Amino acid sequence: MRKQRIYCPYCGEPVVQRHMEGKIRDFCMECSNVFYENPLPVACSIVVNEDREVLLVKRGKDPYKGMWCLPIGFAEADEEVKDAALRELKEEAGVEGEIVRLVDVDTVDNYYYGSLAIVTYEVRHAGGTPTPGDDAEETRFFPVLELPPLAWSSNEKALKIYTDFYRDTWAMVDSYKQLFPEIHSMGEMTPGLTEQKAFLSNVLVKLIDKNTDEITGEWTTEVRSGIPALSIHMKFLSEVNRKVLKSIRNGLQGKGDTLEYLKFRDTGRDLRRLGIDFPDVFNAMALSRKRIWMHVIQKKILSSPLEIYITLELNNRIIFLYDKVIYYLSAGYMDEAPAFTAEPAR
Ligand SMILES: [Zn+2]
Numbered sequence: 602m603r604k605q606r607i608y609c610p611y612c613g614e615p616v617v618q619r620h621m622e623g624k625i626r627d628f629c630m631e632c633s634n635v636f637y638e639n640p641l642p643v644a645c646s647i648v649v650n651e652d653r654e655v656l657l658v659k660r661g662k663d664p665y666k667g668m669w670c671l672p673i674g675f676a677e678a679d680e681e682v683k684d685a686a687l688r689e690l691k692e693e694a695g696v697e698g699e700i701v702r703l704v705d706v707d708t709v710d711n712y713y714y715g716s717l718a719i720v721t722y723e724v725r726h727a728g729g730t731p732t733p734g735d736d737a738e739e740t741r742f743f744p745v746l747e748l749p750p751l752a753w754s755s756n757e758k759a760l761k762i763y764t765d766f767y768r769d770t771w772a773m774v775d776s777y778k779q780l781f782p783e784i785h786s787m788g789e790m791t792p793g794l795t796e797q798k799a800f801l802s803n804v805l806v807k808l809i810d811k812n813t814d815e816i817t818g819e820w821t822t823e824v825r826s827g828i829p830a831l832s833i834h835m836k837f838l839s840e841v842n843r844k845v846l847k848s849i850r851n852g853l854q855g856k857g858d859t860l861e862y863l864k865f866r867d868t869g870r871d872l873r874r875l876g877i878d879f880p881d882v883f884n885a886m887a888l889s890r891k892r893i894w895m896h897v898i899q900k901k902i903l904s905s906p907l908e909i910y911i912t913l914e915l916n917n918r919i920i921f922l923y924d925k926v927i928y929y930l931s932a933g934y935m936d937e938a939p940a941f942t943a944e945p946a947r
Pocket of ligand 1: 611
């Protein structure tokens, strides 16, 4: 319970309450001392592991006995607040830490302790196995997005600031891991956790789905002006591009398999029979890929690193799929081409 001042610590006379500067303050009539109330500094640590779990301690004594909270304690007069955070972390949870950055400073009026200034840091786990010490009953890592009710509202506020800060980064990391599934097998990754999640760029796939005609139209215009040799074949090529877009969409939605792309081997043979030069086909496919990406970034307003990442992710995924299309087109083209024989060097 918050302690009340009864006597003046300087002269021992009883203090009185007096209205001063818009507040009620303790005042000593004898020695004219005004007792200003200042918040006590409290230091607190957020330690999060690679699985995005935060280290909490279960309080072994009142107030809030039996409830979970971040490692927390009062800073002393002769120590830096951040050193107090690391000291409390060691005392309560048995863990060595390094300060990463300041997360939050919150002032609260607490029933037990009065006015508090709670300073919360993000702290890197630098050593030691979590072991309850001091007044802690237990220590445990909890998923940072699925926390139990916490003893201090300031802890909840700081953790909200912490997760908001990392939200975009985590979304990008999760999505990127799917682009290269083999990364999952590396020790620090957690298989299964992110596999069911959707690619961030799926939102753009829907846009491609909806605007296929428009994208094909833009492509046709660009091919006509950029690759004049192809203009007499535009009707055939527009159909080819439409099929390519369909396969790319299927591929992006995870629906396409190798058979989806095998049909482009037939298309490759047709291109050869029509006497179209393969470098021009290659060029047209490069434009097809560029058109999708350009269409998407023109339709979406890019306003955050996350959104920029999403468009780059889409481009990355599309490159893989176009490579497959081009591979089968060229394979079919070579089926029809006369066998290549190198002139022996003389
Ligand atoms: Zn006094």
